[in-house]
Amino acid sequence: MTAPLRIALAGLGTVGAGVIRLLEANGELIAARAGRPLQVVAVCARDRSKDRGIDLSPYAWEDDMTALAARDDVDAVVELVGGSDGPALALARNALNGGKQLVTANKAMIAHHGMELAGIAEAKGVALKYEAAVAGGIPVIKGIGEGAAANRIERIFGILNGTCNYILSEMEGSGADFADVLKDAQELGYAEADPTFDVEGVDAAHKLAILAALSFGTAVDFGAVDISGITMIRAADIAQADALGHVIRLVGIAEPQEQEGERRLFQRVAPVLVAKDHPLAAVDGPTNAVVAEGNFVGRLLFQGAGAGDGPTASAVVADLIDIARGTVSAPFSLPVSALQKVAPADPGSRISRAYMRFTVADRPGVLAEITAAMRDAGVSIESMIQHGHPEEDGDVLVAIVSHRGPESAVTAALATLEGSDSLSEPPLVMRVIG
Numbered sequence: 001m002t003a004p005l006r007i008a009l010a011g012l013g014t015v016g017a018g019v020i021r022l023l024e025a026n027g028e029l030i031a032a033r034a035g036r037p038l039q040v041v042a043v044c045a046r047d048r049s050k051d052r053g054i055d056l057s058p059y060a061w062e063d064d065m066t067a068l069a070a071r072d073d074v075d076a077v078v079e080l081v082g083g084s085d086g087p088a089l090a091l092a093r094n095a096l097n098g099g100k101q102l103v104t105a106n107k108a109m110i111a112h113h114g115m116e117l118a119g120i121a122e123a124k125g126v127a128l129k130y131e132a133a134v135a136g137g138i139p140v141i142k143g144i145g146e147g148a149a150a151n152r153i154e155r156i157f158g159i160l161n162g163t164c165n166y167i168l169s170e171m172e173g174s175g176a177d178f179a180d181v182l183k184d185a186q187e188l189g190y191a192e193a194d195p196t197f198d199v200e201g202v203d204a205a206h207k208l209a210i211l212a213a214l215s216f217g218t219a220v221d222f223g224a225v226d227i228s229g230i231t232m233i234r235a236a237d238i239a240q241a242d243a244l245g246h247v248i249r250l251v252g253i254a255e256p257q258e259q260e261g262e263r264r265l266f267q268r269v270a271p272v273l274v275a276k277d278h279p280l281a282a283v284d285g286p287t288n289a290v291v292a293e294g295n296f297v298g299r300l301l302f303q304g305a306g307a308g309d310g311p312t313a314s315a316v317v318a319d320l321i322d323i324a325r326g327t328v329s330a331p332f333s334l335p336v337s338a339l340q341k342v343a344p345a346d347p348g349s350r351i352s353r354a355y356m357r358f359t360v361a362d363r364p365g366v367l368a369e370i371t372a373a374m375r376d377a378g379v380s381i382e383s384m385i386q387h388g389h390p391e392e393d394g395d396v397l398v399a400i401v402s403h404r405g406p407e408s409a410v411t412a413a414l415a416t417l418e419g420s421d422s423l424s425e426p427p428l429v430m431r432v433i434g
């Protein structure tokens, strides 16, 4: 057997500790498959004395990540620290500039700086691998970047955040409270260090922007993702969706569109109503699912654990195995200079049904005001239900589902109602799919 792949590991939290446990448990099998052992040489984290339930004595300890990246007994650096900038980015730049291979689970960093880091990797002739960053343990980067590499990918969509999916499916199953379920997701190791990234849709948007670049050969454009999270969703919306034969899921979607004679890119993360017979409706708990539509392969569905120590470690180590085997391709499938910069698509002409929930004062004329706004904007109402608001006396919830129509019409209707003193809070709008 040839020389080991020597690894420096930064970050020993949920994922970092998972990687050590996985390498210890499956080391022989991995060495056989990789053609050589994967050997952790040195580690770095904030607190040396913390009990992580793993034996760190075989590994050198570095207090400083710059020193970790500079070690000359290391071939590959694994970044499991997190954060788009700061120490994680410095480590990544140092490692790649120093000619080390880099594996990361950090979607925030890849979404913000992936192009720069891919450029350095390309210039230095080393790998930048990030399978764990998108949909945790699901081999979706490999699936799209390698398995479907012969196809033109026409659309990708799916459930990309385990924390949100766990919260929504728990709220739906047990009627549990949002804050309580979020706390459980944090304790289970699914949530980001700052869980607002999860619940506000930012984490899913990081992943979507990466998937879009890989799928469509476009430059990563996180800033162009239209993002809404799940913080406005109430038990009443979940009950309403159920009555309509749907569940609520946070879904990311990206697809190129021809607009005004040029190729543009639509990217959105938002909660949507998913029909109960749609494959995404059955995706529960921290599970993720990604659908990719290729022009020859057809529809591919990747599904599995999107968060948690074991699944995420599985993806990190798979990347290390690729590096050990020497089978490494361009981080975004194409050379960085070939990734196209495209403008964001205007979503106005997209056709869908829409669920709209209004919290309104319980007084005469309010419903007439809302339906007039719909009529004037050309939004055709399919159903309308009014029921008492369980939390705030005096207000009622009005849920409207529109017939299929352009988004621009719904946007115009809601713009008319903006600032109306009949509305106690801004309306919640969700597209209906399936």
Ligand SMILES: NC(=O)C1=CN([C@@H]2O[C@H](COP(=O)(O)OP(=O)(O)OC[C@H]3O[C@@H](n4cnc5c(N)ncnc54)[C@H](O)[C@@H]3O)[C@@H](O)[C@H]2O)C=CC1
Residues within 6 Å of the ligand: 010, 011, 012, 013, 014, 015, 016, 044, 045, 046, 047, 065, 079, 080, 081, 082, 083, 087, 105, 106, 107, 108, 132, 133, 136, 189, 190, 191, 192, 193, 306, 307, 308, 309, 312
């Ligand atoms: N937890 C999960 O299910 C998944 C996490 N990820 C990503 O993996 C990365 C790590 O996530 P977790 O393990 O959950 O985070 P964590 O918060 O559990 O662990 C972070 C580790 O980095 C260390 N660290 C932080 N700042 C440091 C600094 N300045 N110097 C030295 N060490 C420092 C901490 O001491 C800790 O050991 C993040 O980028 C996250 O987005 C990706 C997929 C799934």
Ligand SMILES: N[C@@H](CC=O)C(=O)O
Residues within 6 Å of the ligand: 133, 135, 136, 160, 161, 162, 163, 164, 190, 191, 192, 198, 203, 306, 307, 308
């Ligand atoms: N916080 C993320 C972790 C994996 O990427 C999630 O909940 O999906």
Ligand code: NA
Residues within 6 Å of the ligand: 131, 132, 133, 134, 135, 136, 137, 138, 139, 140, 141, 315
């Ligand atoms: Na993955």
